[in-house]
Amino acid sequence: MNFQQAQTIAQLNGEEAIPTVCGMCGPGGPGGGCGIYAFVRNGVFTRVAGMDECPVNKGAICAKGHAAPQWVYSADRLKYPLRRVGKKGEGKFERVSWEVAITHIAEVLTEQKALHGAKSLAILTPAKRAYSAYLQRFLTAHGSPNYGHSGICAMQRAFAFLYTLGDYPRPDYNNADLIIYWGRQPIYAGPVAPPARAFLAAKKRGAKIVAIKPSVEPDVGMADIWLPVRPGTDAALALAMLHVVIRENLIDHEFVEKWCYGFNQLRDHVLQFTPEWAESVCGVPVFQIEELARLYATTPRATIDLGNGVEHAPSANDAIRAIGILMAITGHLDRKGANIFIKPPANAPKDITLRDRYDRDLVEALVGPEFPPAFQPFLEGPSSAYYRILESVLTEKPYPIRGIIAPGTQPLVSTRGTKTVLAALEKLEFFVIVDVARTAEMAYADIVLPVATCYETDHPYHNVPGWLMAPNRVIEPLGPYKSTFEFFLDLGKAMGYGNDFWSGDIAAAMDDQLMPLGLDMAQLRQHPTGIVKQPPPQDYEKYQTVFNRRSPRLGNPPFLPQGKVALYNNSFEQEGFSPLPEWREPPESLSGTPELAGEYPLILSDYHTSRNYSASWQRNIPHLREIQPVPVLHIHPEAASAREISEHDWVRVSSPYGWMKVQAELYPGIRPDTVMILHGWWQGCSELGIEDYPIADGGANVNLMYSVDPEKAYDPLVTAMTSQTLVEVTKWRELQ
Template identity: 35%
Template sequence: MDFDNDIGKPWRWTEEDGTVVTRGAAWSAPGCHPTGCGIKTYVKDGRLVRIEGDENHPVTKGRLCVRCLTLKDFTYHPDRIIYPMKRAREDRGLDKWERCSWEEAYGIIAENVGRIKEKYGAETLLAMTGTGRMTQMAGVGAHRALGTPNGCYAQSGFACYGPRVSITQYLLGAPYPEIDFAGGLPGGYDDPQYQVPEMIVQWGKEPLVSNGDGLFGHAVLDLVKRGAKLMCVDPRLTWTCALADYHLQLRPGTDAALGMAMLDTIIAEDLYDHDFVDKWCYGFEQLAERVATMPAERAADICGIPAEEIKEAARAYANAKPASIAWGLAIDQTVNGAQAGQCILSLIAITGNFDVPGGNILQDIFDGSGDKVVAGLGWKLLPDELKEKVIGLEEYPAYVNMMLRAHADRALDALETDIPYKIHGIWFGSTNLLAPTCSAQPKRWYNAAKDLDFNWVNDIFMTPTAMALCDVFLPISSCIEQDSIVPTHYGGTPNYYSALNKCIEVGECKGEFYNYHDMGLIVNPSAWTGDNACTPMEFIDDYFVGGTGMNHAKLREEVTHQRVVGYRKYETGHLRPDGMPGFNTMTGRLELYSYAFQSFGEDPLPYYVEPPFSPVSTPEVAERYPFILTTGAREYAYFHSEGRQIPYLRELVPEPLFEVNEADARAKGIKDGDWVRVENQFGFCLLVAKVTNAVKPGLVHAQHGWWFPEEDGEAPHLFGVWKSNINSLVPHSRNGKLGFGAPYKCLLCDFRKAVPEDFENVDVEGVDQPGMPKHKYDDNFYRLDKDESYQGASPAAGEGE
C-alpha cells in the first residue's frame, strides 16, 4: 500500500486487503469553512479505518488540519446522536429524550408547524442557523422547507461574512472578492495566466487557522515562499503576523480610520492607478475629498499606529504590482464595518488590483447562478404578502433585501416584545445558539425561546441549545456520509468545486440537504412538488453549480474541478446582465461614492465612527472597565463551538483562554493558568488566563464557543454553557446604520482573579447581572444617526455629489 503517492488514481478503488479508498473533499461536519480540502478515506468492512490528505488535490495537495485528521473520532464518538429523538414539551431542559423514527419525527414537526401556520401565520416561525453545515441555509430551511420568510442568522448585525457580501454587492454588483491564489487555474501558481502577488494584506483575517470562507490558508504561505511580501492588520500578534513584513497593530474597531488614512496617503502622493480610476471608478473626487479629512497623523491618534508607519504601509501596498487584500471577520464585527469594507474595496480599486492576476478576483456572476440561488432558496416561491412581513424590513431594508432573511437583533426583539408579531416556534438548523458562537446576550435568547409553542433542531451532538429548547432532534451526517458538493467561498468567488463522496453510513443520519428535502415534502409540499419537484441531488446540483454545466455525477469523477473564470471581466461584459463592459451598479462603474448606500439613507462615502463602547466614546464606562476586549479569534483545534468532545482536540486547547499582557497580569496578581472573572456592563464569564505579549498592554482577548460536554447537561447548568460564555459581554442591537455589524471585537471590560463564589453564580437565569439596573444600556443608548457620534466629516446622504 503506497501511502505517499496515489496521484492519478480514480475517485475510488479497492486495496488487496479489501480496504476501500475513496477520494473526496471535506466540509461541515466536522466544522469548516468551504475550502473543500482533499481527503482520502480508508474504509474496511463498512467502517472508517483512517483518513489522509489527498495529494491529488490541485490546491491543498494532501495538507489537512487537525479537525479533519480527527474525523474518525468525530464520526464514531459515543456521544454522537445518530437516531431521531423526541421528548415532551414540558421536559425541555431535561435529558428525557426517546428514540423515534424519521417518519414520527417529521410527523411531530408537520403537526406542530401546520397548527402554528394555520392559527398564527407562517411568519411566526423562525428558521435559525449559525455558520451551518453545507453553508448558511436559513433561506432553504425557512423559505422552501417551512414556507416562512423569517430565516435568521442569529449573530447580531449578521456580523460574519454577511456585511462583506452585501457591501461588495452594493458597491461592485458582484460577490465578495477574494485574493487570487490561482485556485481555479490548472497550472496553479505556475500557470502562464497567473502572477504571484508582490504583496498580500491580511486585514482582520487569519486564514492559516480558519481557512476563512474558502481561502486556503497555506496558499498564503505558498505565495510568501514564492516572493510575496505579507502585511497583517491585526491587534494581536499571531503566528502569521510574526512572519509579516508589516504588522499594523491597530486599536480594535478603528479599521475605517486606518483605511481612510491609507487612501489619503495614496491619493495625496499620486500613487493610484489613473487609468483604472478614470475608466472604471465613479466618485473618485468625492472620495479624495472625504479621506483628506483623515490624514495619517489624525488616524495615528485614533488607531494607535505611528503616522509614518501608516504612510509606509500605504506606499508599500500601492507600489506592489499586483497586490491583494484578504479582509475578514474582524471588519464585519464592528458597527463601522461597512465603511471599513468600503475603504478596503476603494484601496483595491484605486490601485488597479481588481480582477487581475494575483489581485482580488471576481466571479462571473451571470452564469445563471444568481437566479438559481434565489429560486433554490425558495424566496421566489413565497407570496408577496409574506415577503413583506420579514422581521426588520422596515428599519433595515439594505440588510433584509440583500440577505433575504430576518434581522437578527429585531428577531430577538420580536421574541421578547411580540412586535411586530408573536413568534411561536423555532427550527435551529445546525446552530448552537446558546453557546458563545454567534448570539449576543445568549441568556436573553434562552429566556425568549424556552417557552415557545414548538422548537426543533438538527445537529450532530447534543448541545446546550438542543437540550434547553427543543422537542425533536434530527441527526445529520458528516461530510463522508453523504454525496454533495463544496464550492469555495460558498460559490460567491469560486476557485474550484469539490465532491463530497459518501463512503460510510452511521446510524440513521441524513445529510442536511436531504433533510431539507424530505422534511419540506411533508411540511411545505408545494415548494417541492409539481413544477418545483426535484430529488435531493438535483437540488444540490442546482444550488451549488447550476448554470456551469457541472453536477455531482461529473464532479465525482474529477473529485475537484478547477473553474477558470478569467480576469478583467469588467472589460468583457461578464459582470453585467446586458453583456456590456463595466460593473453591475447604477453607474456601471465601481462606485467609490455609493448611490446604493445613499438610497438607504446612509452616507455614500466612507467615514469613521468610534466603537459604541470605547475610552473615547464612553469614557465614563472606561473608568469602570478600562481594558479593551476583543473576542472570537479562531483556534486550530475548534470551529466555533464544535469539537470539545474530541480528546485530541481538547488536548490542544483544554480550557477557555483569556489572553492578557504580562504587565497587566502582574498588576492584577494573575498567573498563567489562573481562572479569571471577566465582566462589563452587559455580563460576566469565567476564563483561564493565558499570559502573553501577543496582546499589547490594555488589550485582552477572549476565546468564543466554549461549553463543556463532560458536565451536567440538564437545565439550568446545560453543559456549563453560561460559565465561559463570552457573548454574555456582547450587547444586543448595537449595529451600523444599514443594520450590519456589531462590536464583538471592540468592547470594554475589567477582570480579576476568580473566587469560589464566582463559580456558584454562573447558572443564574435571567439577563441582568448583579448590581446592573435593567436596561441601563437600552437600544437607544447609542445610535449612529446621532450627529455627535461621527468623527469628522460625514454629510447627510446626498451631499457631496
C-alpha cells in the first residue's frame, strides 16, 4: 500500500502508520531492506504492510516481515545486560547496567591486548548486516584482523569469480531467454525482492527456466528442467559441461582469443571430465548434462544465477571457477541477457572500515585466514574463517583467540563442528554476546548485552540498490536497550578509540557517512518514504575496464594478471593452488567412500534458507513456527518405505560424527539417495508450548553431523566447509 492508504487505514483503526525499513532477514540490523509501514496502537507495534513506494519490495512483504511484532514482543527477548556469576555453561548471571557491562568488556579487552596482543580478539560476524562495517572498524582500531566470516556465504563466490573474471557476473534476468538457477533459492532468499519478481516475469514471458539442486523447492516446481544433482558435486557437473562445450566446439572463439588466458591448458585439462564420469559422481544422467551444456552454449541470451548452495563443499571454489569459465568461453559475459558486470554507483556513503590501515603485519596476524594471506585483504577486509577462530581456542595454533564478541550470530548452530565449538566455548577466556533474544550459547557468555530491534531505533541510514531511506523508530525500546551500532560506538569510546568512533555520537556517525551523498540524516528524513535512485544505464562488453580491475590485496595488483579471464590461473598457481578447477570429493560420499555406504547408505545435506526463518533465528515466533513447527527430514517415499518409515514418524539420523532425532516428511521431490533438513534448529517457542532441542546429539542441529577434518572438510582456497556426509535413517523407537 502507499503512504496515504497506510495513513487512512491507521486512522480508521486508531493507529499510527510509521514508514520504516524491515529488519526480519537481518535480525539486529536491517537485512533485505524492504520498505514497510509499521502500525502502532497506543504505543504497541501491531502489524506491518509493504511500502508501494520502495523499489525493493514494491508494496509486497513476506511472512517474516509480517511476523515482526511477535519477534519484538517475544518471551525470548533479552531483558537487561547480564554478567556471569556462575561457572561457564551454568547460565547464572547478575543484572548489570549497560555502562557497567561496557566498562567490564573494555577492561578485559584492554588487559588481553596488553598481555597477548590485539590479535587475541575476534569478532564473529553473521551474514552481511548493516552493522558489519562497525565490526571491522572496531577490530582495525583495536589492531586485530580477526573478523570471523562464516566461510560458507557469498564471499566464496565473490572470491572465485573476481580472481577468474575480474568482477561478479550478475544475471541479466530481465533480458534472458534461458535462466539457470544453480544451487540457488530465488524465492526464499527474498520472496519480495527483485530476483523473485524477475523469476516470475521470466516465466511469464516464456524464458526457459533450469534448476540445479538436490530437491524440488517451489522454484524447481515451476522450472522447465530440473537437474537433481547430488549435494556437493556441482564442480563435477560444471567440469563435465566444460568438457562437452569444448569437445563439441560450442565456444566463442573470438572472445576466447581476445579475452581469455590459458585456453589450451583448459582444453587438455577437461578432457578427463567426461559426462559419464560426472554422472557417476553427481548423479545427473549423461543426456541431461550434455543437453544443458548445449542449450546454454547455443542460447545467446542465457544466464546463470549461482547460489549459496555451491559454497558448502570442498570443491566450492572449483565449481565457481568452472562456472565462471563456462560463461566466458561460451560468450556469455557482459552481453545482453547473459551474465553482466554492474558498474558501481557514482556516489556511495563513506566507507568506514579504516581500510587505509591494512598492512602486512595485520594480514600476517590472521589466526585462520578465510582466504590465503597472499589474497588478503579481500572485499570486506582481512578475515579469518569463523570455525577456525573457535578451533584455535582449543588447538592454540597458531595462537589461541582469547576474547570473542558474537553480535547477532550463534556459533553453536551457525557453523559446523558443534562439538568443537562447545569445547571451545567452555575454554574461551572471555565471551560477549550482543543480541536481541537469547541465543544457543548464552550460558557460556561472560557478558550478554541486549540490543534494540530495528523497530526500536532510528538508525542506520539504509542504502540499497535503488533506495536510500532514513528509518524511523516505531516504538520506544522495551528495555534498557541500545542498538548494535551504539554498542560498538560505546565500546570504542570506552577503549580509548573515541576519535575513530565519533566520540560515541551515533547521529554524528550517520551524518559523517552520508556526507558524500550530499545530505544528512535530518534532510533524508524529510523524505518519509525515502529517495528512489535510478540505476545507471547498463552498457555491455566493458572487458577492457573490468578485466583490469585492481584487487584489494596489499599493493592492489589487478585481479587478472594478464588483463584476461583466467582460464588458467597463475595467481593461484604461484601460491601453490591448482591453476585449473579440480574435483574433490566431500569427506564422505557414495562415489568417494563407497566402503561407508553399507553402514551409511544415504547422502545428508542441509537447506541454507527457508520460507519462514532467517538462518538459526526466529523459531520462537509463533506465526512462523506454525508454518514449520518441527524439524523435518525430507526423505523420498521409497527410501522411507524401505525403512518402514511413515509420514511424520520421528526418526534417528546417524552419521559417522553424530545423530539427530527429527521428524520424517515423505518428500517425493528429492533424490532417493539423498535426505535433507533445514539447518539452525535448537530454539523452542514458549507461546506454542514447544521446548528447546538439545544442541548436541539427539537434537536437530545438523552442524554436528559433518566432518571437520582439516584435510578433507574444506575447500583449500576459500575455506568453504562441507555440508555433505553419509547417514542412515531409522525409525525412532523409545528405549533405543
